[in-house]
Amino acid sequence: MNPQSSLVEMGITPEVAQRALEQTNGDLEAAVNYIFSGEVYSAQPTEAVHSAPMPGFTPGSLTGVMGQSQDGDDDTDSSSSEHELSPPFSPRRSPDFPTAGANSNGVLDSPRKALVTDPTVVTPLPHSLFENYFALFSLAMCQYLPQILAKPELGDLSYDPKWAQGVCSTTTSLIEQLQRLSGVVNAPLSDRCCVSARIIAAVLDASLRRKLSEAEHLHEVLPSFIRSLIHAIERSGCFGDEQVRSLFVSSALSSEGKSLLSVLQFMPEEYESSLYAMFNALLYPELDEGEENGNSLLDVAPFLTIVFDEMDEDTEVTSGRGVDVPLEFYPQLYTKRVKDALVRPLQQQRRAAQERSRQVLAEMNSFKSYQGKDILKFINSALDYLQRDGQSKEAVDQLEQLKNSISEHKTQRKNEYKELSQKLHGEWNLSHPTYLIDEAKERDLVDEPYLLVLAVLHPGHYFQRSRSGQWKSVRADPNLVRLSDCAPAQVQTIIRHYTTFPSKTPLMLLYVKQSHVPEDAIVLKSLESNKGISSFLRMDQEELNRDYLT
Known part of the structure; x- marks a missing residue:
């Protein structure tokens, strides 16, 4: 090629x-x-690639990742200040976007889809980095939780022709925006090709805006946004206690006790060969004999969010092989139940196999040493002498037997080392735990996989999986949207390449448990039964038709 x-x-x-x-x-x-590097003219924003050396990563604990507990006391309940005006803090900036494809007014030439089967996408805000991730998270929720979002009947959603650009009244709530977005994302006959991330940024409450102004990393504010999303849905009164929260909030056990978390986060120095290896370093670090590690997940929420932090100014990076991100992931392997039943015995087997491998390797090296070579040299010389001069056949047979015994011992040690190595890199490999997954399934310790449904490389480039399994590559700036079909293997390849170097913007991965992917019939029924959404969709399509005719 x-x-x-x-x-x-x-x-x-x-x-x-x-x-x-x-x-x-x-x-x-x-x-x-x-x-x-962003120097080449293209339709999508890109990041600079750096090449300073990256130090080795020492496995840690869950303490850091639990720093943003879902129910931290320092956060103000978003229900109390959702519509307050925010103080004039300067937002975190996104990379600047080129304006290719825009008309003279600097806007998209048409808000309509090129094909009715195209997904509705989010266009980013040029100077509001984290707000763009909030909008993309909301987009995924609208795609995979539409039946939940449509359950509250809000009545009139007050249509504005410029709503998709983020124009809204001061009384507009987050749940209203989510219902509007869910409608155009899921309605088969909606021609709305894109919405601005401003539709979400415009309705953030004051406490969250304050956090945005102070945050340096996405994982510092994304849990607060998820919490505000949970509160927005819960306030409708349509759901029981913890019903919505349990969709997003996992629980974990560390040396400091039980914690709740909605985002699992990794630093740039923690890149490993695979996502499993990164979780292993977090939850299954190599321990000395007798040392106890209490890091475990307890309950894994159906919606699992993972963030790879963006690099800081002092981040030292180097080229690597990139991170292998599975399309089907089993975070259940990191629960205490599986850890006690399978992982601890497997770790013991690995330690024993590693120790035995060292012993076998030492024996093999002894055969290659001068002493080993001298023994075989002596036997071969003696055999030559005895066979040439017709000496005692009994002595020749004994020497031949000794030589064969040594050769057989060498072969056995070589095969044993090969078998141990294959197990350590195969069925006992925690970085690519195919055997462990199969064993856990057989023993009913895990049920079904979590599907990767959204992979955000940066606000203007992300991969989106439809409920049917089709992947789309989305490149968007405020003026231009480019869509292309993408094979699953391509998604993995591009993510692996992208994670060869830590980037200037966060990488966000969203996994959804397989059984929580709704069927299209259920989605359509939920939209049709919500009068506010149905009315809004009708008015939005009429507006798109007018725009098309004029």
């Missing part, structure tokens, strides 16, 4: 690929770095 085809396989447009290769004299790796 030529360099341009390789770039296109990664989801880069042919024009951008050709231009990057021209600027780098056809060097594929340099072209990739050049594209991600």
